[in-house]
Amino acid sequence: MRFMMLMLPAGQCDAAPDARPRAEAVEKMMRFNKTLQEAGVLLALDGLHPPSAGVRVSSVNGKPKIVDGPFAETREVVGGYWMIDVTSRDDAIAWASRCPLGPGDTIEIRQVFEMSDFPPEVRKAADGFEDPRHPVA
Numbered sequence: 001m002r003f004m005m006l007m008l009p010a011g012q013c014d015a016a017p018d019a020r021p022r023a024e025a026v027e028k029m030m031r032f033n034k035t036l037q038e039a040g041v042l043l044a045l046d047g048l049h050p051p052s053a054g055v056r057v058s059s060v061n062g063k064p065k066i067v068d069g070p071f072a073e074t075r076e077v078v079g080g081y082w083m084i085d086v087t088s089r090d091d092a093i094a095w096a097s098r099c100p101l102g103p104g105d106t107i108e109i110r111q112v113f114e115m116s117d118f119p120p121e122v123r124k125a126a127d128g129f130e131d132p133r134h135p136v137a
Contacts, residue, residue, distance in 0.1 A: 002043065002085050002112035003092040009079040010104025015050035017069075028100040036084060036095065047080035076106070083112070 021029075036042035052070040059065065086092050089111065096107040115123055 001087065001089075001092075002083060002114070003089070004110050004112060005082045005084065005092065005096050005099075006078050006108040006110065007047075007080040007082075007099075008076045008106040008108060010102060010106075012050055012077050012079045013074045014070075015052060017050060017053035019050050019052075021047070025100075025102065032099050033082075035098065036082065041084045041086050041091075041095065043083040043085055045080070045082045048078060050079075051077045 033042070033045060036045075050069075051074055054069040054071075056067045056069070056071065057064055058067070084092060084095060086095065089109070092109050092111075096109055099107055101107065115126065118126075
């Protein structure tokens with residue numbers, strides 16, 4: 001079962017576009033990342049620049065609307081993620097519980113849909129789409 005663990009760091013909503021984590025925080029996080037890797041459950045991970053450096057694309061009357069960050073009324077933002085492959089939701093919770101969170105930080109855990117989770121008509125609608133993780137040679 002794949003799960004995405006989304007890091008919702010405190011203070012990320014108001015961070016400047018050039019904000020970077022402190023070396024001490026990165027060192028702690030890398031130790032955690034290494035435990036995920038050594039356990040063989042880590043599939044992918046990345047950290048993200050703050051929303052003030054981002055851009056949002058939405059649709060207004062069928063046309064793209066582009067808005068540069070920072071964004072009004074943002075309360076929680078994703079600062080990074082881990083994609084893990086574990087046997088259960090409880091395992092995902094156990095891994096997230098080991099993460100060195102700072103004050104106010106949160107990890108949201110979301111299970112990833114697998115094609116087998118869908119009824120036949122949905123699977124048929126996805127026929128012909130090549131999974132980029134497993135390209136056909």
